[in-house]
Amino acid sequence: MSPVTYVRAPSATEAVRMGSEPGVRLLGGGTNLVDLMRKGVEAPSGLIDVTALADRVEQADDGGLVIGAPTRNSVVAAHPLIRTRYPMLSRAILAGASAQVRNMATVGGNLMQRTRCLYFNDAAGSRCNKRVPGSGCDAIGGSNRYHAIIGGSAACVATHPSDMCVALAALDARVRIAGPNGVRTVQLVDFHRLPGDRPDIETVLDHAEMIVAIELPAPLKALHSGYRKVRDRASYAFALVSVAAGLSMQDGRVRDVRVAFGGIAPKPWRAIRIEEALRGIPLVPETTAAAIEAEFAEAALLPGNAFKRELAKRTLTAMLNELAGDDA
Numbered sequence: 001m002s003p004v005t006y007v008r009a010p011s012a013t014e015a016v017r018m019g020s021e022p023g024v025r026l027l028g029g030g031t032n033l034v035d036l037m038r039k040g041v042e043a044p045s046g047l048i049d050v051t052a053l054a055d056r057v058e059q060a061d062d063g064g065l066v067i068g069a070p071t072r073n074s075v076v077a078a079h080p081l082i083r084t085r086y087p088m089l090s091r092a093i094l095a096g097a098s099a100q101v102r103n104m105a106t107v108g109g110n111l112m113q114r115t116r117c118l119y120f121n122d123a124a125g126s127r128c129n130k131r132v133p134g135s136g137c138d139a140i141g142g143s144n145r146y147h148a149i150i151g152g153s154a155a156c157v158a159t160h161p162s163d164m165c166v167a168l169a170a171l172d173a174r175v176r177i178a179g180p181n182g183v184r185t186v187q188l189v190d191f192h193r194l195p196g197d198r199p200d201i202e203t204v205l206d207h208a209e210m211i212v213a214i215e216l217p218a219p220l221k222a223l224h225s226g227y228r229k230v231r232d233r234a235s236y237a238f239a240l241v242s243v244a245a246g247l248s249m250q251d252g253r254v255r256d257v258r259v260a261f262g263g264i265a266p267k268p269w270r271a272i273r274i275e276e277a278l279r280g281i282p283l284v285p286e287t288t289a290a291a292i293e294a295e296f297a298e299a300a301l302l303p304g305n306a307f308k309r310e311l312a313k314r315t316l317t318a319m320l321n322e323l324a325g326d327d328a
């Protein structure tokens with residue numbers, strides 16, 4: 001590892017000023033960035049530690065919550081307002097990593113964590129367009145069990161690994177970003193980019209910007225929700241498929257439904273087509289199946305990951321049935 005400077009940012013303004021220097025990176029809990037530095041995938045010249053900044057969960061005037069970007073994943077998952085008003089988010093965070101990792105990992109770092117694609121993480125021996133633009137992709141003809149079936153491109157089929165972001169996508173969360181020109185807000189579903197021919201550009205964040213907070217809108221009333229993660233091991237494994245879903249029924253019809261998938265796309269995948277198809281109608285197997293088929297109509301299946309389409313369909317169907325039962 002090359003020598004690297006380390007500074008603790010005293011304020012968000014200073015973090016933005018120091019973080020805009022070329023080669024410098026922000027540091028949250030270090031659970032992803034430091035690993036990547038050890039592997040030679042990332043080589044920053046300096047680290048700006050942002051964990052001393054506002055690490056709080058606060059009530060917002062609109063009835064929602066604001067979660068400071070340096071807040072640790074374990075603090076968010078255990079917070080009483082998150083557990084009671086946004087249980088899907090708490091469950092998604094607890095489905096990820098281990099207690100030790102969650103105690104270190106921050107919300108900002110979770111959004112910005114890099115893919116777990118084997119080839120991206122193998123700087124010594126594999127081709128990867130995300131790591132070295134234009135070098136090729138060894139995943140497409142290689143081991144692609146964990147890779148994307150939707151939203152990928154000829155350049156990259158890596159998935160975004162976060163569980164937390166899948167729940168945030170379903171909850172209509174917004175990302176508050178600070179930069180040299182002030183503060184702006186983007187919807188979480190627009191924060192991560194699809195790879196296209198530039199898989200190395202993963203988000204809409206400029207180098208000189210930082211995430212300062214996540215904004216959660218007021219929770220929808222009477223929405224039953226959950227998070228289900230299917231993985232190769234019962235714990236400490238990334239998702240093959242995960243689903244964050246919320247459902248409320250009225251007079252036997254779907255009043256509102258929220259669906260987002262993890263493990264199947266390069267970004268947390270909000271399933272708008274499924275939501276639009278199901279809103280206002282009774283939840284019956286034929287219409288549910290048709291809505292899910294439509295969402296995956298353009299799925300690009302690889303030999304190692306073709307099973308994910310059926311797995312996603314079955315996981316969501318089971319969840320919706322369960323949530324509808326809660327409403328009965």
Ligand SMILES: Cc1cc2nc3c(=O)[nH]c(=O)nc-3n(C[C@H](O)[C@H](O)[C@H](O)COP(=O)(O)OP(=O)(O)OC[C@H]3O[C@@H](n4cnc5c(N)ncnc54)[C@H](O)[C@@H]3O)c2cc1C
Nearest residue numbers: 028029030031032033096097106108109110112162163211
């Ligand atoms: C063994 C293991 C298993 C895991 N399993 C899961 C899992 O199952 N599910 C899951 O969701 N996650 C999992 N994780 C990932 C873990 O949640 C992430 O490593 C973590 O969320 C990253 O947070 P961090 O604060 O440590 O980020 P860091 O490693 O400090 O930083 C990650 C990236 O975020 C950037 N960054 C940090 N803060 C900010 C900010 N405020 N603004 C802009 N950029 C910022 C950094 O510059 C860096 O590029 C696992 C991790 C490990 C090590």
